[in-house]
Amino acid sequence: MKILVQADAFDLGTEVDAMRQGRTDIGAVASFVGLARDMNEGSGVAAMTLEHYPGMTEKALAKLIDEANARWALLDVTVIHRIGRLLPGDPIVLVAVAASHRGEAFAACEFIMDYLKTQAPFWKKEETPQGERWVEARASDDAAAARWTDS
């Protein structure tokens, strides 16, 4: 298990290769990369700055992974979230899940992303032509996270 909160960029290929290294029991790796877009809520976004709550962030991410491990048989999980100022096209977050079979890997990867979106203490501030603005939480993210408690 690997959890990192960092300003630096990460590399998907490097992270997934590190999970696989020397193992022959992994049948499936599902991964997700979230990227900064040039457009949000109808206006251009020149850059964004990610603030977080040091200490709680790592704790919240570890809790998400513990819950995923309790729900599914997983072989390894990596979560990396960037902080600081990012430009459109920059990767923000990476979640990679290794398992024996694809069903577990896909479900756990999406579960971790859905919960991260509503539980992990990160906040985005966008730079737009109309000035800076804090991104508002989305009802659709709450709905996505709620799916996992209904099942």
Added chain:
Amino acid sequence: MKILVQADAFDLGTEVDAMRQGRTDIGAVASFVGLARDMNEGSGVAAMTLEHYPGMTEKALAKLIDEANARWALLDVTVIHRIGRLLPGDPIVLVAVAASHRGEAFAACEFIMDYLKTQAPFWKKEETPQGERWVEARASDDAAAARWTDS
């Protein structure tokens, strides 16, 4: 859109970076890598050989991607499937889907994998201590593909 059927290894990082290159409209990339395991159905697997139906394979993969594009708003899709002899730990298949938002990317990536498992003409033969054996299709794969027609 990129579809490859090849004997050579592929690199997840390279493929996803190629999708992202020069774009600032992608918010989410969901990807999947399937790997050869050292164990299946309770016996050790020293190697496997993947046979396919040249011509139909590419056509079947293109059809899966067309169907995913019809269902979700996707920005790019890459599917690479290897053929020939593979060892435990070797990557077999890669599916990567870029979209504006994560829901579409996750759903399309899993949909393509589920359909690939039941629709694309590939067959695996394993080398085990008990000799060679063709892998049998799994009912769980049919069930996984059927989920997408119920929704």
Added chain:
Amino acid sequence: MTLRVLYFARLRERFGLAEESLAFAGATAADLVAALQARGGVWAEELAAGRAFRVAVNQDIVALDAALPDHAEVAIFPPVTGG
């Protein structure tokens, strides 16, 4: 009509044949399967009712009642196991 018939994976091995050209008097995929079953031996065994196999016509998987066009490329193979 004339058909090009291909066999893959376990069926290719069992039949000892990857491909053949066939003069065929029937109309549907089911007629072709019946004609092949009539060869007896492994053909009768592998293509018996209840055995799992798939038929593709011109590289699309079809149901057994699908019509076969002249010069079709027909493939018969086990359920797929890639991915």
Added chain:
Amino acid sequence: MTLRVLYFARLRERFGLAEESLAFAGATAADLVAALQARGGVWAEELAAGRAFRVAVNQDIVALDAALPDHAEVAIFPPVTGG
């Protein structure tokens, strides 16, 4: 009791404060929120009933009826928007 109270993101900017040490006579997170609201101005506005904010105690998100232990690290922040 003494509390360390942290503010993040939009609330940190609105309050003009990232952190404070607070002598507090109440028992629960709701009591703390009421005490902060009583400051008036932006405090009353941002922490009014119906406004969306979250409270974490010792780095776990809690409901407003959660008890506050002495020397707790309490954080008040907007709904999160990472990922």
